[in-house]
Structures are given as C-alpha cells and as structure tokens.
Amino acid sequence: MGLSRLLPGKGIVSVTHDWPKSFPNAAKDVQEFLVGASITCVRRRAKVLMVDLDSQYTLVIHLKMTGQLVFVSKNLANGKKPTAKDEVRFGAGHPNDSLVNELPDKSTRVIFELSDDSKLFFNDQRKFGWVKLIPTVEVPNIDFFKKVGPEPLSAEFTWQELRDRLQRRKNTNIKAAILDQTVVAGIGNIYADEALWGAKIHPTTLVKNLSDPQIKLLYQEARAVLQLSIDKGGSSNRNYVNAEGKRGSYMDFARVFRREKLPCPRCGTTIIKTKVAGRGTHTCPTCQVL
DNA sequence: CACTTGACCTGTCCGC
DNA sequence: TGCGGACAGGTCAAGT
Numbered sequence: 001m002g003l004s005r006l007l008p009g010k011g012i013v014s015v016t017h018d019w020p021k022s023f024p025n026a027a028k029d030v031q032e033f034l035v036g037a038s039i040t041c042v043r044r045r046a047k048v049l050m051v052d053l054d055s056q057y058t059l060v061i062h063l064k065m066t067g068q069l070v071f072v073s074k075n076l077a078n079g080k081k082p083t084a085k086d087e088v089r090f091g092a093g094h095p096n097d098s099l100v101n102e103l104p105d106k107s108t109r110v111i112f113e114l115s116d117d118s119k120l121f122f123n124d125q126r127k128f129g130w131v132k133l134i135p136t137v138e139v140p141n142i143d144f145f146k147k148v149g150p151e152p153l154s155a156e157f158t159w160q161e162l163r164d165r166l167q168r169r170k171n172t173n174i175k176a177a178i179l180d181q182t183v184v185a186g187i188g189n190i191y192a193d194e195a196l197w198g199a200k201i202h203p204t205t206l207v208k209n210l211s212d213p214q215i216k217l218l219y220q221e222a223r224a225v226l227q228l229s230i231d232k233g234g235s236s237n238r239n240y241v242n243a244e245g246k247r248g249s250y251m252d253f254a255r256v257f258r259r260e261k262l263p264c265p266r267c268g269t270t271i272i273k274t275k276v277a278g279r280g281t282h283t284c285p286t287c288q289v290l
Numbered sequence: 291c292a293c294t295t296g297a298c299c300t301g302t303c304c305g306c
Numbered sequence: 307t308g309c310g311g312a313c314a315g316g317t318c319a320a321g322t
Contacts, residue, residue, distance in 0.1 A: 021298085047316075065315045066300080107300085126299045128316070144317085172293060181317080189315055278295070279315070 003090055004042040006071050007051060011038045011115030017131075022109035022124060025133040033057040034133055038115075046148045046185035049090075050139060058136045063091040067122065067129030072103060074117040149184040153226055157184075159219035166207050166215065174210060175203035176277035178222070187222060190257045191229065193282045195222040197256045202288040203276045228253060256282040 012034055017023040037055040044050070049069075051059040061069070068091035075086050103121050104111055110122035110131055122131055139145065149165060150157045162184060169177040175196065178187050187195070196203050198221030201214055210218075232253060251258070255265050260273035264284035274281050 062316080064317075124299095125301070126314090128299065169292080176293085179316090280313080 002042075003049075003069065003071060003088065006088060007039045007042050007114075007120070009039065010118065012036065012053070013113040013115055015110065015112055017110040019109045019127055021130065022122065022127060023131045029133055034059070045145065046151070046181060047188070048144065052136055056136050057133055058139050060132045060134050060139060060142070061122070062129050063124070064126070064128035064130075066092050066107075066126045067124040068092055070103060070121040070123060072119045072121065144181075147182045149180075149182050152184050152186055152223055153230075159216040162219045163212065163215045166210075170206070170208040172207060173204045173276060174201060174207055174218070175279070175281060177207050178218070179277060179279070184222075186226065189279045190251075190254070191222065191225050192279075193257045194225045194254060197282075197284060197288060198225065200287050202290045203281050203283060205290060256284060258282065 015023075015030055015034055033055045034053065034057065037053040037057065039051055040054050041052040042049070043052065047062065049061040049063070051061065053059070061067075063069070068089055070090075071088040073086040103119075103123075105123070107123045107125040108121050109124050109127070109129075112120040112122075114120060122129070134142065150161065165183045166174075166177055169180060169183060175192055177183055178192050178195070179189065181187075193203070195218060199214060199218040201210070201218060256271050259271050260282055262271055263269065264271055264287060267284065267286050269284050269286035271282055271284055274283065
C-alpha cells in the first residue's frame with residue numbers, strides 16, 4: 001500500500017521542521033493553509049510528488065537522491081511492537097533503516113502529525129530535497145513543471161517524439177541528453193546507464209550521430225527499465241520496505257549500474273566505470289562502442 | 291540559445 | 307588510528 005492510499009482523508013495536525021531549505025515556506029502560510037487541512041489526493045509528475053489539500057494548497061515534494069517519506073501508523077507512533085504494515089517508506093533507502101527505527105532521527109527534516117495519530121516523516125540525509133506549500137492552481141506554473149519533458153511511460157509518448165525532442169541537444173552526448181529532464185522526465189543516472197547498455201549505445205555518442213533505429217531502441221529500453229523498476233519497487237538498494245515488508249529492489253536486476261569489475265551479463269566483458277556528463281557511468285566496452 | 295561545470299549537503303570509503 | 311580528499315546523484319545557477 002502506497003502513500004496514495006494511506007494519506008487521503010487524513011488531516012494535518014501539526015508540522016515541525018528544523019532546516020529552512022527543506023521547507024522554505026513562511027510560518028504563517030503553514031499555519032493558515034496546512035495545519036488543519038485534510039489530504040485529498042497524492043499525485044506524481046516527473047520526480048516530484050504532490051499532496052493535495054482541501055485548503056486549495058498542495059505540498060510539492062522533491063526527494064532528490066537521499067530524501068525519504070516515512071509513514072508511521074498509530075501503533076508504531078505509540079511505541080507498540082511494530083509489524084511491516086505499520087511503516088511505509090517511500091524513496092531512497094539507507095543502511096540503518098529498519099522497521100523499528102526510532103523516528104525522528106538525525107536526518108529528519110520535517111514531521112507531519114496526522115489526525116489519526118499517525119505521522120509522516122520527511123527524512124533527507126543530504127538536505128537536497130525540499131517540501132513546498134503552493135496554491136494548487138499554481139503548481140503547474142512552477143519553473144520545473146513548465147520546463148519538464150513528457151512522462152516516458154505514458155501511452156502518448158512515442159519514439160518519434162523522443163527523437164524530435166533530442167534534436168535540441170544534438171551536439172551533446174546522449175547520456176547528458178537523456179538525463180536532461182526537459183527532454184524527457186524521470187530518467188536519472190541509474191536508468192540512463194541501464195537503458196544505454198540495453199540499447200548498446202556508448203554514453204558519449206553525440207546525439208546527432210545516432211540513427212533512428214538506435215533512438216527507437218533506446219526509447220524501448222528506457223521504458224522497459226523504468227517499468228521494471230516500478231514493478232520491483234524502486235532502486236533503493238539498501239532497505240526499501242513496502243507495505244508487505246518486502247525489500248525487493250531494481251538494483252538486484254541492474255545489469256551495469258554499480259557493477260564495475262563484474263562481467264557484462266550479455267557478453268562477459270568486464271564492466272568499466274568512467275565519468276560522463278559529470279556522473280559515474282557504467283558501460284560494457286564490448287557491447288557499447290562509439 | 292546550447293553546453294559544461296560547480297554548488298548545494300552529509301556520510302562513507304580509500305589511501306597515506 | 308586519524309585525516310584529507312574523492313565520491314555519491316538531481317537540479318539549478320553561473321560560467322564559457
């Protein structure tokens with residue numbers, strides 16, 4: 001059970017936060033439009049999560065790399081012996097995570113107390129993520145949403161659209177281009193490496209040198225990788241915990257990412273790690289040639 | 291406008 | 307053992 005099933009209908013009783021950059025709204029707005037409001041809906045667009053409130057405001061949340069939302073049920077919040085269904089984590093996992101974690105901990109940035117005695121913790125070790133309270137009608141107008149590209153898994157998104165959108169970045173390498181969220185949403189460093197390996201494209205290949213069949217294959221591989229990741233519950237390779245207490249992970253299925261010095265699953269060549277577009281990049285030197 | 295690099299952060303790991 | 311530096315990766319600002 002995800003947050004979209006757990007949160008709607010619950011009220012916000014109180015909000016506490018200690019790191020201004022994690023929750024930059026003015027205190028009076030929080031008091032007026034957040035505290036006392038009820039959650040109506042949880043949505044996602046690109047890598048951004050939105051929690052709609054009946055005050056006509058929306059909590060817009062970006063977890064970045066280390067952000068995590070942890071829902072803790074009434075039982076757990078009251079210190080009773082927890083079961084798996086009492087805690088739901090959404091986002092990056094951390095080595096210390098466990099079902100009996102004491103929360104808040106030192107990475108807790110925001111605490112939401114909810115109307116049924118449950119709590120929602122926004123944890124973010126590196127403080128890159130944020131929570132913003134924005135009028136619901138203005139959410140589509142924030143800079144990120146005005147610029148971000150299409151959802152790669154939507155039915156309307158075709159390989160021809162990917163090809164056309166890539167033309168804006170034709171003089172850069174393909175890895176930088178597919179990491180660019182204004183070209184297509186939702187492809188981060190892990191899925192970029194996995195999709196490029198799947199399509200047998202070297203990450204430093206210039207976009208303008210890619211053929212239509214290559215772009216079509218990359219499109220197919222990117223969609224397959226993203227869908228597999230959703231099916232496996234994300235990529236947090238440590239301790240992702242879903243409602244059943246399962247800790248499955250896409251990273252168990254990664255074929256090149258963080259697999260340097262291991263054999264390529266397709267040809268056996270040793271996978272290497274380099275830096276492309278400022279990011280750690282994993283490639284098979286046999287399958288992926290310039 | 292296109293493109294690249296550095297900044298934002300903390301925790302971990304590696305070499306000396 | 308301690309210590310400095312590199313690294314992790316999403317986005318934005320500032321640079322060329």
